[in-house]
Amino acid sequence: MSIWTPLESNPEVLTKYIHKLGVSSAWSVTDVIGLDEELLAMLPRPVKSLILLFPISEAYEKHRAEEHERIKAAAEPEKYPKDLFYMKQFTHNACGTVALIHSVANNKDIEIAAGVLKNFLEKGANLSPEERGQALEQDNAFTEDHQMLAQEGQTDAGAYETVVHHFIALVNKENTLYELDGRKSYPISHGKTSDETFVLDAAKVCKEFMARDPDDVRFTVLALAATQE
Structure with a gap:
């Protein structure tokens, strides 16, 4: 397993990153300053994805294991x-890039110019989630772009030695809210949603993550949304 420098939850750096990867400048990453309805209403529209950065705690790992067993034991496969x-994450500290890929790849109306990301998505279209994760690990151009932006945004490399954080993406696909996490065995369905309710529905999922660790304040929520003029 290769190791990348972790991305910082810095909207300016992440926006620069997706634009370098070829995502249209019509889209940017922005801070979500609060999960209350009135604060969510302040986000530029449309919002294509919510990206959650959270600490990997014992409570989260217990939930992840139980969730895996529940889905695995279901009478009918999801x-x-x-x-x-959807792709698995094999590259250590690549979760920020994986979350951005999940966010962009599952919104077909986001224009992507020729380049690193477009090539990766085209090659990965017919691959399995595992093969996509392996392809990212072997993609030298993607590695170089990630490393360059991660170095630019990182403020305290030492912090990552003791605190492990993880990025996931929440997207609306065919009016179902999906949690896409490269460390999980499956995409996680959180039920029905719509273009109109997606932000509120995704915020509710973020609140569920926070409720599992109510004494921890190390959560950050970002949005992939229309660029503000």
Whole structure:
């Protein structure tokens, strides 16, 4: 397993990163300053994804294990849209990049210019989630872009030696809210949503993560949304 420098939850750096990868300048990463309805209403629209950064705690790992067993034991396997782009994470500290890939790849109306990301998505279209994760690990161009932006944004490398944080993406795919986490075995369905309710529905999922660790304040929520003029 290769190791990347972790991305910082810095909207300016992440926006620069997705633009370098070829995402249209019509889209940017922005801070979500609060999960109350009136604060969410301040986000530029449309919002294509919420990205949650959270500490990997004992409570989270217990929930993740129980969730895996529940899905595995289900009488019928979960059915996902054929074009849901989901990938496993094999590269250590690549979760920020994986969350951004999940956010962009599952919103077909986001224009992507020729380049690193477009090439990766085209090559990965017919691969399994595991093969996509392996392809990212072997993609030298992606590695170089990630490392360059991570070095630019990182403020305290030492902090990552003791605190492990993880990025995931929440997206609306065919009116279902999906949690896409490269450390999990499956995409996680959180039920029905719509373009109109997506932000509120995704915020509710973020609150559920926070409720599992009520004494921890190390949560950050970002949004992939229309660029403000």
